Amino acid sequence: MKEIFGGGAPPAPAALAAKVRTLAPSMTRSMQRVAEAVAGDPAGCAALTVTGLAELTGTSEATVVRTARLLGYPGYRDLRLALAGLAAQQQSGRAPAVTADIAVDDPLADVVAKLAYDEQQTLADTAAGLDTVQLGAAVTALAAARRIDVYGVGASGLVAQDLTQKLLRIGLIAHAHGDPHLAVTNAVQLAARDVAIAITHSGSTGDVIEPLRVAFEHGATTIAITGRPDGPVSQYADHVLTTSTARESELRPAAMSSRTSQLLVVDCLFIGVAQRTYETAALALSASYEALAHRHRSGPSR
Amino acid sequence: MKEIFGGGAPPAPAALAAKVRTLAPSMTRSMQRVAEAVAGDPAGCAALTVTGLAELTGTSEATVVRTARLLGYPGYRDLRLALAGLAAQQQSGRAPAVTADIAVDDPLADVVAKLAYDEQQTLADTAAGLDTVQLGAAVTALAAARRIDVYGVGASGLVAQDLTQKLLRIGLIAHAHGDPHLAVTNAVQLAARDVAIAITHSGSTGDVIEPLRVAFEHGATTIAITGRPDGPVSQYADHVLTTSTARESELRPAAMSSRTSQLLVVDCLFIGVAQRTYETAALALSASYEALAHRHRSGPSR
DNA sequence: AACGAAGTGAAGGAAATTTTCGGTGGCGGC
């Protein structure tokens, strides 16, 4: 048996449709039917066995195999693999189509895809817009802080707690304040070596600005994490870290992407501090891990 | 007893790497070897037969087939097809530049880039691995719920609060319970039309499983959001939503990516419910927005 | 130390793929 097509030609990955067209004239009728089916619906054909494809095209198994050979594959098995690859490729190529807003009647699969995509976008934006100089200054202040107070209400309050939890785990003294009154009361205690952090997307949340102002006036180092660096909060902030202001829609409130953005900033702060205080941080981290181990059921461990 | 794994879950196309990571902990040694080979070199493995892969990994054909089954495919043949697809996708999409771990001496700019990249990856994995059937069922239960209780401790506790905040904003009755004792006490009150949600990365956090069990036994619809769908928590869950299990490093604790993953799932739940209850949800959302407006200073509001 | 459960691979059985081979129909020559 001699090679019909290019000598040692490797099986075609994506150039399959083209190959079908090229070779079609030299094919017999039944082979053309098979080739047509294959080129028309790669994904569907990839799911079929030789017998299945033979029946679908009204031909025999032998013909299917012959077609596969003609297309340059050792046999049907390999054609099928190439087909699966092709299907996957055009599948992923179609993906970026879901950039649109989330609609009320979107199927859940679309919701998942769009949300994930949006949040990925938010992360990219945030990373791109983050001022590493300001970040570095903030990290330095935190690493040397005697005490750290974090202010945030609503959704930002959770971010504040997240930061606090993490800082505590590496041995720093941090508090998250959700209650504005208590926050102010505590802010009065802060002094030169302390750090106060305000987290607010709008940059104009009074409940958060007030304690920051007090801390600022008492000489603490103040940091603002906000989506509006030109907002009132920056007035009392030594360092401003900007979160991305993402598009929101009716169904997708701004809180969602601002939260993602804020968390990334907070994570960066944390990692930065952990780097600076590596000796103690690593120790504290493993210690807290050990302490929690017994709280887990013995489940299927492995 | 109900399905532990995604019931009608269609075989994963690109979610394979994520699935391997998710399921790896629950695998036996030899299966892990197979999974590792598969995840490490999709293209190469796609070229091998069962026997070939078995020899390569030093195991038996039976083990290879078992692994394929565990990953959600009917048999090795289908895993092989998916592998070919994955290889084709990887081929077209170029490998990213910064895949390395975060090191102690990384400059801050790198930290930001790596963190953002990792979280993006986590989002993609989570979206790919999320079972939309389970998600849909969970959404349906939530939309019709009389009362919703959410359990979570530690970092997952914040996610629980986030979900609760959002559900409250669209007019649902939701509570987040951090205290295990109070959680159990309240779980007793739950009945048929109520929903209980447990959030735990490890899937074996006793403090969270216990209230879920109580809720389950009192007839409430139970949902588990976990990175270990085979963990003890799934025992008492009507619906299991899987979060991605990402690589962690010394500096970057698992809590970080699991939080990102959990938040995406929670957001999907929220949007899903908001869609179903659009009439009331939209109203409630704008109402809560209005109510908050006066808490913002009049700052430079462009 | 004995028991049991889970993990593993070898061998046999099922299903797929590939090859072989005989039948059919078209086409030109006698």
Place this chain on the structure above:
DNA sequence: GCCGCCACCGAAAATTTCCTTCACTTCGTT
């Protein structure tokens, strides 16, 4: 008009690949 050649095709055998069953090993348990 009949015959023979040849390309085309498919049924069934041959082979490879895949799946299932079962017995053996290993590890943890009581």
